[in-house]
Amino acid sequence: MPQALRQRLAEGQPSQAFLDGWPGLEVSASREPEALAAALADAARLDEAAGGSARAPASALCGAVFTPGGRQIFADPGFEGLFGRPTDSQAFARLTRQAARDGVATGLAEAHDGQVIAVCVGAPGSVQSWPLSPACREQLGAGAGARLAVLAFAPSRASHLAMRAADAFGLTPLEARLAEALLDSPNLVAAADRIGVGRETARDALRAAMRKTGAKRSPDLVRRMMDLMCGDHPPAADLEATLRAAFGATPAEARAAARFAEGLTARQVAEALAVKEATVRGQLKAVFGKTGVNKAKDLVRLCVEAGALATLTRMSETLLDTADPAGRLRIIPAADERRVAFIDYGPRSGRAILVLHGSSTGRTLPPAFVTLLQEAGWRPIVPQRPGFGLTDRATREHMACCADDMAAILDALKLPAVDMMARDASVAPALAFAERHAHRLRRAILVNAHAPQVWDEGFSLRTAVLRTFISRPHLIETFAEMMRRQTRTDTLRAMILGTLEDVEDDRRTADNPAVLAQLVRDAQALSSRTSAGFAAEHAYYARGWGPPAEVGGERWDVFYGLGLRWTGRQQVWRHLPNVRFHEHPHAGLLVYFSAPEAILEVLGPA
Numbered sequence: 001m002p003q004a005l006r007q008r009l010a011e012g013q014p015s016q017a018f019l020d021g022w023p024g025l026e027v028s029a030s031r032e033p034e035a036l037a038a039a040l041a042d043a044a045r046l047d048e049a050a051g052g053s054a055r056a057p058a059s060a061l062c063g064a065v066f067t068p069g070g071r072q073i074f075a076d077p078g079f080e081g082l083f084g085r086p087t088d089s090q091a092f093a094r095l096t097r098q099a100a101r102d103g104v105a106t107g108l109a110e111a112h113d114g115q116v117i118a119v120c121v122g123a124p125g126s127v128q129s130w131p132l133s134p135a136c137r138e139q140l141g142a143g144a145g146a147r148l149a150v151l152a153f154a155p156s157r158a159s160h161l162a163m164r165a166a167d168a169f170g171l172t173p174l175e176a177r178l179a180e181a182l183l184d185s186p187n188l189v190a191a192a193d194r195i196g197v198g199r200e201t202a203r204d205a206l207r208a209a210m211r212k213t214g215a216k217r218s219p220d221l222v223r224r225m226m227d228l229m230c231g232d233h234p235p236a237a238d239l240e241a242t243l244r245a246a247f248g249a250t251p252a253e254a255r256a257a258a259r260f261a262e263g264l265t266a267r268q269v270a271e272a273l274a275v276k277e278a279t280v281r282g283q284l285k286a287v288f289g290k291t292g293v294n295k296a297k298d299l300v301r302l303c304v305e306a307g308a309l310a311t312l313t314r315m316s317e318t319l320l321d322t323a324d325p326a327g328r329l330r331i332i333p334a335a336d337e338r339r340v341a342f343i344d345y346g347p348r349s350g351r352a353i354l355v356l357h358g359s360s361t362g363r364t365l366p367p368a369f370v371t372l373l374q375e376a377g378w379r380p381i382v383p384q385r386p387g388f389g390l391t392d393r394a395t396r397e398h399m400a401c402c403a404d405d406m407a408a409i410l411d412a413l414k415l416p417a418v419d420m421m422a423r424d425a426s427v428a429p430a431l432a433f434a435e436r437h438a439h440r441l442r443r444a445i446l447v448n449a450h451a452p453q454v455w456d457e458g459f460s461l462r463t464a465v466l467r468t469f470i471s472r473p474h475l476i477e478t479f480a481e482m483m484r485r486q487t488r489t490d491t492l493r494a495m496i497l498g499t500l501e502d503v504e505d506d507r508r509t510a511d512n513p514a515v516l517a518q519l520v521r522d523a524q525a526l527s528s529r530t531s532a533g534f535a536a537e538h539a540y541y542a543r544g545w546g547p548p549a550e551v552g553g554e555r556w557d558v559f560y561g562l563g564l565r566w567t568g569r570q571q572v573w574r575h576l577p578n579v580r581f582h583e584h585p586h587a588g589l590l591v592y593f594s595a596p597e598a599i600l601e602v603l604g605p606a
Contacts, residue, residue, distance in 0.1 A: 061312075105245075378606045
């Protein structure tokens with residue numbers, strides 16, 4: 001392999017390896033494919049702590065500074081709101097002593113109202129990447145004696161996070177209030193009393209909320225709500241280890257609790273672990289005793305929060321997040337017990353158009369583009385495909401799953417048919433929908449459509465990677481997982497700029513800090529949980545995917561920015577119904593940002 005590529009991979013800096021050594025990537029793939037594959041596989045096994053990024057809601061986090069003996073020196077207002085002003089110096093003493101000895105300690109602490117909260121305690125050398133407040137970090141470094149940081153994570157205590165999650169699932173105000181009350185009420189009766197409704201009304205609302213979320217039991221409803229409330233981050237690397245450390249559980253108890261937290265019943269846990277159901281119930285009972293909770297949903301809530309906190313303190317970068325500035329996030333259950341996410345920009349009175357994201361960006365649309373579409377009478381809706389963002393990975397053939405997920409979105413929104421806009425490699429899922437659900441497609445636009453076995457002739461990082469994928473498809477999965485684990489903001493920013501260097505329009509557009517920030521945020525969110533979608537779709541192209549012979553749609557438009565030097569563009573799409581071709585002399589990958597009016601001219605009014 002070229003020296004720059006080899007050296008950076010050996011140093012455990014795979015992303016930097018490709019930034020420094022990408023010109024030699026294709027050479028390595030052709031001359032030393034086995035060495036490159038082995039290096040990529042090693043890099044894909046790197047812990048995400050080496051370069052991973054996560055986002056967490058600021059309102060769910062709070063911190064404090066303690067001495068190793070357990071005396072509180074400083075606390076954020078949120079920490080005092082949870083735990084009050086301490087009168088017992090021993091409340092955190094066990095964890096602070098452990099952190100002083102081991103560097104980091106994970107455990108549980110009782111809030112002033114009796115609810116159990118997940119906390120992490122760390123020595124100054126262990127908490128550089130923790131999402132501590134500036135005041136907390138300042139106090140940690142002040143004074144002559146040893147000090148420790150304590151970080152608490154309690155999204156279940158943030159009402160607005162519960163309301164945001166409920167809105168994403170499409171719950172009514174009553175269902176949302178009940179779902180929020182269930183997060184910390186001992187049972188349904190107490191939750192009903194808390195929100196002032198009768199028991200039968202509460203039962204009806206609970207059944208409706210479970211149907212909309214795809215939950216089978218109330219603990220599963222809590223799990224699905226909490227998963228959204230905890231932010232964007234990879235799943236816990238080892239939830240069992242976290243539960244052993246935080247709960248003091250035995251290995252067997254942790255195995256049972258981890259699977260129980262995933263939504264399985266005690267019987268299903270027993271089947272998965274090949275033990276008796278009575279054994280599992282005994283193990284769960286022991287975990288209840290060690291955590292101080294006595295309801296299944298409370299244990300699920302605590303497992304989710306403890307696992308998320310362990311991830312947030314392990315990543316090399318945890319960013320504090322707010323809601324997306326525009327568009328409504330929606331989550332719907334799919335027929336195969338998966339969840340499907342999409343962003344609906346509205347308005348409901350507009351003519352619906354599905355706008356498909358690319359391989360790594362496009363989860364959100366440029367604000368100016370959204371405004372133009374809405375002013376022309378359109379209702380843009382951006383589905384997140386299987387294995388991207390918040391949508392679960394495919395459990396069957398990927399393209400069929402993509403198409404059926406889009407049909408499920410139409411069903412949820414009560415839309416008989418829809419228009420569609422697809423860019424780059426998302427044209428393959430678009431055509432799968434047009435084939436499988438031909439009667440539901442009105443018209444479609446393909447923007448910079450990535451044709452099969454055809455590539456841009458440029459010399460950027462992006463084109464080198466694409467050509468390598470086509471020549472060595474077996475590298476795709478390991479490359480995708482390696483990159484997913486390297487999503488620090490600075491690294492992603494450099495990689496995105498590297499992919500845009502071929503086209504002047506793209507370079508100029510990315511000079512806008514707001515544009516670059518949106519691209520980075522999209523790339524992080526689309527790949528935060530899994531690389532399965534990216535890998536699956538690039539594998540289709542690399543292994544010879546071709547467009548279906550017959551598709552629906554009244555008319556198709558194919559748009560190319562000539563800043564991208566694609567070969568063999570038009571002939572691939574000539575069979576599409578009533579197809580028309582359009583070109584823009586300067587546009588590149590960022591055409592939605594740089595020339596939205598050109599896209600709207602092709603699309604026309606709704």
